[in-house]
Amino acid sequence: MSNTGRIIHITVYRFDPDQDSKPYPATYEVDASHCRGVMLLDALEYIKSHLDETLSFRRSCNEGVCGSDGMNINGKNGLACITPLASLPDKVTLRSLPSFPIIRDLIVDMTRFYKQYERADPYLQNTGDAPAKERLQSPEERSKLDGLYECILCACCTSACPSYWWNPDKFMGPAALLWVARFLADSRDNYENERLEALQDAFSLYRCRSVMNCADVCPKGLNPAKAIADVRHRMLDEST
Amino acid sequence: MTIVNETYDVIIVGGGGAGQRAALETASSGANVALISKVFPTRSHTVSAQGGINAALGNIDKGDSWECHMFDTIRGSDYLGDQDSIEYMCSQASRTVIELEHMGMPFSRNEDGTIYQRAFGGQTLDFGKGGQAHRTCPAADRTGHAMLHTLFQQNVKAKTRFFHEWFAIDLLKSGPQKVSGILAMCLETGELRVFHAKAVVLATGGAGRIYASTTNAYSCTGDGLGMVYRAGFPLQDMEMWQFHPTGVAGVGCLITEGARGEGGILRNSEGERYMERYAPIQKDLACRDVVSRSSALEMKAGRGCGPRGDYMHLDLTHLPQETLQERLPGISDLARTFANVDVSKEPIPVVPTCHYMMGGIPTNKYGQVLTQDKLGKDTFVEGLYAAGECACVSVHGANRLGANSLLEIVVFGRAVGHHINDHIGDIAHEKNAEFDASLEKALGRVGFWRQGGGGESIDEVIQDMKKIMQEDFGVFRDGKNMQEGLAKLDVVRRRLAHASISDKSLAFNTRLVSAFELENMMAVAYTTAMAALARKESRGAHSRVDFPDRDDKNWHKHSLAFEGDRASTRAVNMQPNHVDPFPLQEREH
Amino acid sequence: MVRNILALTGSGVRDWLIQRVTALLILAYVITLVTYVVQHAPLTYAAWHQFFACHVVKIVTTLILLSVVWHAWIGMWTVFTDYIKPRMLRRVLTVSVIIYLFYNLVWGLDLVWSI
Numbered sequence: 001m002s003n004t005g006r007i008i009h010i011t012v013y014r015f016d017p018d019q020d021s022k023p024y025p026a027t028y029e030v031d032a033s034h035c036r037g038v039m040l041l042d043a044l045e046y047i048k049s050h051l052d053e054t055l056s057f058r059r060s061c062n063e064g065v066c067g068s069d070g071m072n073i074n075g076k077n078g079l080a081c082i083t084p085l086a087s088l089p090d091k092v093t094l095r096s097l098p099s100f101p102i103i104r105d106l107i108v109d110m111t112r113f114y115k116q117y118e119r120a121d122p123y124l125q126n127t128g129d130a131p132a133k134e135r136l137q138s139p140e141e142r143s144k145l146d147g148l149y150e151c152i153l154c155a156c157c158t159s160a161c162p163s164y165w166w167n168p169d170k171f172m173g174p175a176a177l178l179w180v181a182r183f184l185a186d187s188r189d190n191y192e193n194e195r196l197e198a199l200q201d202a203f204s205l206y207r208c209r210s211v212m213n214c215a216d217v218c219p220k221g222l223n224p225a226k227a228i229a230d231v232r233h234r235m236l237d238e239s240t
Numbered sequence: 241m242t243i244v245n246e247t248y249d250v251i252i253v254g255g256g257g258a259g260q261r262a263a264l265e266t267a268s269s270g271a272n273v274a275l276i277s278k279v280f281p282t283r284s285h286t287v288s289a290q291g292g293i294n295a296a297l298g299n300i301d302k303g304d305s306w307e308c309h310m311f312d313t314i315r316g317s318d319y320l321g322d323q324d325s326i327e328y329m330c331s332q333a334s335r336t337v338i339e340l341e342h343m344g345m346p347f348s349r350n351e352d353g354t355i356y357q358r359a360f361g362g363q364t365l366d367f368g369k370g371g372q373a374h375r376t377c378p379a380a381d382r383t384g385h386a387m388l389h390t391l392f393q394q395n396v397k398a399k400t401r402f403f404h405e406w407f408a409i410d411l412l413k414s415g416p417q418k419v420s421g422i423l424a425m426c427l428e429t430g431e432l433r434v435f436h437a438k439a440v441v442l443a444t445g446g447a448g449r450i451y452a453s454t455t456n457a458y459s460c461t462g463d464g465l466g467m468v469y470r471a472g473f474p475l476q477d478m479e480m481w482q483f484h485p486t487g488v489a490g491v492g493c494l495i496t497e498g499a500r501g502e503g504g505i506l507r508n509s510e511g512e513r514y515m516e517r518y519a520p521i522q523k524d525l526a527c528r529d530v531v532s533r534s535s536a537l538e539m540k541a542g543r544g545c546g547p548r549g550d551y552m553h554l555d556l557t558h559l560p561q562e563t564l565q566e567r568l569p570g571i572s573d574l575a576r577t578f579a580n581v582d583v584s585k586e587p588i589p590v591v592p593t594c595h596y597m598m599g600g601i602p603t604n605k606y607g608q609v610l611t612q613d614k615l616g617k618d619t620f621v622e623g624l625y626a627a628g629e630c631a632c633v634s635v636h637g638a639n640r641l642g643a644n645s646l647l648e649i650v651v652f653g654r655a656v657g658h659h660i661n662d663h664i665g666d667i668a669h670e671k672n673a674e675f676d677a678s679l680e681k682a683l684g685r686v687g688f689w690r691q692g693g694g695g696e697s698i699d700e701v702i703q704d705m706k707k708i709m710q711e712d713f714g715v716f717r718d719g720k721n722m723q724e725g726l727a728k729l730d731v732v733r734r735r736l737a738h739a740s741i742s743d744k745s746l747a748f749n750t751r752l753v754s755a756f757e758l759e760n761m762m763a764v765a766y767t768t769a770m771a772a773l774a775r776k777e778s779r780g781a782h783s784r785v786d787f788p789d790r791d792d793k794n795w796h797k798h799s800l801a802f803e804g805d806r807a808s809t810r811a812v813n814m815q816p817n818h819v820d821p822f823p824l825q826e827r828e829h
Numbered sequence: 830m831v832r833n834i835l836a837l838t839g840s841g842v843r844d845w846l847i848q849r850v851t852a853l854l855i856l857a858y859v860i861t862l863v864t865y866v867v868q869h870a871p872l873t874y875a876a877w878h879q880f881f882a883c884h885v886v887k888i889v890t891t892l893i894l895l896s897v898v899w900h901a902w903i904g905m906w907t908v909f910t911d912y913i914k915p916r917m918l919r920r921v922l923t924v925s926v927i928i929y930l931f932y933n934l935v936w937g938l939d940l941v942w943s944i
Contacts, residue, residue: 016745016747017747018745018746018747019745037490037491048750048751049699050699053697053699053741053742053743053751054742054743054745054751056748056749056750057750058279058750059458060279060283060285060457060458060459061283061285061287061288061457061458062457062458062492062493063288063493063494063574063578064577065287065288065382065385065570066279066282066283066284066285066287066288066457067282067283068279068280068283082577084577103428103747103748104745104747104748105748107748109428110280114280117396118396121397122393122396123343123344123393123394123396123397124342124343124344124393130342132338133338133354134297134337134338134341134342134347134354134355135341135342136352136353136354137349137353138349138351138353139348139349139350139351141349142346142347142348142349143566145346146380149346149379149386149389150382150385152282152287152385153280153282163911166910166911166912167910167911183344186344186346188344189344199841200840200841200842201832201833201839201840201841202833202836202839202840202841202844203841203910204841205841206841206842206844206845207907221573232842232845235841235842236842236846239842240846
């Protein structure tokens with residue numbers, strides 16, 4: 001769809017903790033050709049510059065790699081900076097990431113998400129002595145990390161996961177589990193046992209019900225559900 | 241409102257590669273460290289770096305050495321880089337990359353399991369005589385992401401204290417040349433807090449957002465530079481801005497030099513590989529300043545591509561499918577998303593785009609911030625360090641080599657931490673009348689935006705500043721245009737003093753942050769304009785139409801710019817410690 | 830994490846494996862029964878009675894009754910821990926389901942082994 005002269009009605013669920021008891025919708029009329037770029041984030045920047053400077057959202061890299069501007073766009077989580085306006089209908093509804101506490105407008109509190117990430121022990125662990133040069137890793141071994149290490153912690157997946165909605169305190173969520181899978185897959189890491197041990201309970205890993213929302217929304221095209229299935233198979237292999 | 245005071249040994253401002261590496265180093269000594277970042281650390285702009293990190297590992301070129309790397313860096317800097325600092329960085333490069341690998345960074349690999357190394361611009365073997373070097377260690381084309389996440393993971397492991405989404409407002413001084421803390425604001429609540437520290441490390445990154453067209457993130461607003469400038473300390477070589485030859489036209493996002501390192505070719509509207517004419521030896525892998533200027537000249541000569549002739553083509557269509565998938569998956573995605581181009585079938589429209597600030601806060605090779613006394617002699621600012629893009633060590637001089645910036649942030653992040661660990665015992669916390677006065681001044685700035693009203697919107701000011709910088713201080717510069725540009729910028733700067741914001745809320749007031757950022761950007765823009773006008777020669781990225789040649793007699797020196805429009809200079813260091821100095825030469829391409 | 834005592838085993842991997850194995854068993858059992866019914870249509874009480882009088886069928890049916898209990902226990906516990914947030918209500922519901930499942934188990938055993 002061409003953006004020339006196109007008018008888009010963008011409804012944003014607004015919330016200011018000092019004034020509002022719950023989010024309310026506010027609609028802005030944006031001429032797409034007046035925006036600086038062709039992405040949804042450019043339309044939000046336009047609103048903030050020209051229509052309402054109190055509209056609040058996070059953003060930084062503008063190219064889908066920092067993971068700041070995750071939001072719910074017409075019911076589906078995504079990054080505003082790599083969502084082309086041309087891919088959206090003339091009426092767009094934006095909400096903050098579902099199930100995360102709202103700080104203000106489209107900005108959510110990600111504390112719990114980060115805690116779950118830390119629970120994944122997201123760092124290389126190796127009991128051996130480090131060699132003087134690099135640890136060797138064949139291209140085949142290295143390719144096992146592809147599809148796992150590219151996560152940008154935008155939380156689009158975790159916020160779209162029903163299992164996380166119901167048990168955010170116990171289920172680690174797809175993003176954190178993707179990081180578990182990333183270190184399990186690394187030929188340089190030898191803490192497989194400890195990593196699996198930490199996921200023994202009925203919730204942390206096993207509450208995943210393979211709904212696949214995570215893979216559906218991941219802006220980087222990653223597949224956390226498959227990564228989780230791989231971790232389960234490893235667990236089964238180790239425990240039977 | 242009462243202000244909470246907190247006391248740490250070390251406060252690090254900035255959560256990118258330099259800040260996080262400094263945090264790891266200082267925390268490992270048992271010091272009480274806190275890292276303050278206006279974004280969650282993995283969202284810092286390091287994450288956008290693509291191509292790789294330089295180190296003469298010799299995994300591909302057996303004859304490579306750090307001395308060759310040093311020579312290339314000095315030559316690439318057009319001899320404006322400080323040779324002692326460059327020597328330090330290049331001699332530390334291999335150990336730095338190995339250390340990152342041991343931390344878990346997912347480098348791309350060779351068949352023998354060693355780290356893969358690709359060709360990058362301006363890099364040669366045998367001191368310029370041995371042909372193209374393969375020295376750049378990548379993690380596909382997501383090296384910055386891989387590095388930043390790896391460093392963050394190590395900080396998670398080390399349980400580093402983070403204050404993420406806190407904005408540093410100003411340095412707090414306890415003497416004319418002593419810094420003893422900072423004032424910062426919690427974005428979530430709007431709370432202001434004083435952080436007392438024996439050492440403050442600025443690792444706030446670049447400021448490319450002063451230009452209308454940039455590859456830089458929204459967050460690259462030169463906050464550390466603004467803080468230093470307002471504290472009365474100088475900024476160095478601010479005229480030196482790198483324009484990357486391959487920003488996606490009309491969008492700004494970066495296509496790595498690695499695309500050319502893997503065999504990509506720049507072509508004009510006639511399909512000609514024009515870099516063969518401008519740089520017969522290095523061709524598409526000449527230094528970035530050379531390639532950007534060549535592209536600009538092609539467009540001026542009417543050989544630009546597209547209906548308006550305002551971009552060039554980066555052609556990857558001849559590369560094997562495996563190369564695109566394994567070595568350049570990220571840029572294939574970016575080209576599809578932002579330019580609607582399938583890189584295996586069509587060329588990418590690219591244009592020189594503001595990318596990197598070579599100048600910044602002057603430091604020595606230990607990261608100690610330098611200023612000058614009244615007689616023009618170098619002195620240290622006690623308790624203040626800087627590392628990364630915000631610092632001017634200077635390892636990049638007038639032009640940075642690709643993949644030296646990721647190297648710089650880790651090498652000097654660690655060097656700063658190292659120096660602090662050795663000297664923190666000698667520094668005392670200080671809180672005196674001068675400290676209180678600088679706190680008062682900083683709070684005054686907060687009050688100005690929070691209470692003020694009725695003025696012009698900061699948006700107009702931002703846009704006008706960017707426009708002036710883009711038009712008058714871009715790839716080619718001319719005395720007359722810059723003179724006018726500086727005058728216009730002065731008007732814009734005065735308008736900022738009367739601007740206001742209408743959002744007065746406390747919770748996550750991004751408008752207030754933008755206002756602070758604009759003040760910082762204005763300091764960067766104005767010093768850039770001043771220094772660019774003052775340097776009457778062409779060197780590296782600073783290319784003047786009215787002074788087309790390098791003038792070593794008068795201008796082989798760093799420029800300094802102070803608040804109050806005062807300028808000065810510093811000598812370039814030509815005394816490396818372990819090798820002979822590299823004498824000034826003409827650059828060949 | 831504190832072990833959940835109302836879960837069948839409390840071990841993620843064991844619950845996961847049991848639920849899948851029991852599902853397969855139940856599926857195989859149902860297919861067998863349906864096949865038998867189709868093959869012997871129209872089914873008479875005598876034939877049906879004779880089928881269940883067979884010792885192997887009794888043992889297999891017993892295993893399947895146990896499988897149903899385990900499968901449903903894991904499943905209902907999961908559903909309750911997802912959707913029922915008031916703890917007291919969840920406890921009562923889970924315990925009720927477990928009792929109900931055992932009630933059915935004993936009833937089923939009584940039926941099968943009284944033939």
